[in-house]
Amino acid sequence: KLDPDRQEKKIYNRIRRACDSMHQLTETLLWLSRKESKIPDPEPVDIRDLVTGLIQENRYLLEGKNVELILEIRPAGVMIPMTAFKIAVGNIIRNAFQYTVQGVVRIELLQDKLIIENKTCAGVGKNAADYGFGLGLKLVKQICSKLNLSYKSRNLQEGHQAILSWEKISR
DSSP: OOSOOHHHHHHHHHHHHHHHHHHHHHHHHHHHHOTTOOOOOOEEEEHHHHHHHHHHHHGGGGTTSEEEEEEEEOOOEEEEOHHHHHHHHHHHHHHHHHTOSEEEEEEEEOSSEEEEEEESOTTOOSSGGGGTOSHHHHHHHHHHHHHTOEEEEEEETTEEEEEEEOTTSOO
16 A cells, blocks of 8 residues: 555654654753753744644644633744744643643733643642653753743642743843
8 A cells, every 4th residue: 555544644744743852852851961051042933833833733632531722822922942942832731731631721822921721630639740740841940941931830729820931031
């Protein structure tokens, strides 16, 4: 069979994206591990395009779940190293989708910040570790520290909120 069907193309594209993500993650981990490493050159990033793309890439995590996705996406842009920024934003979105079994995920993109809230998500307990905030969000914190971004994470009564802000970065 020489002509792949639609399902095979979908699987191939997902494998290709996973390989690209692993490559970017490896580069970022190497960069973060160097004590005196130079920050990669900033480039113009259309954050609206980045966020909507990451939502699409991670939408499969919501399949079969009773989760309402509410999007309030406005235009936003910043000069920042794209790969590291994409990993930070992607980890936050992926966590929201992965750890919400039922309820609402709200993603709001403003000019200088991204706010993601989960309502009635599974796994929320006494601390953020109960919610699955392990290596992925430690990586987010390290990236934010190196790139002069602000990252705040807090438990809500029925969920969780994460805020990533680039207000200190020149646009």
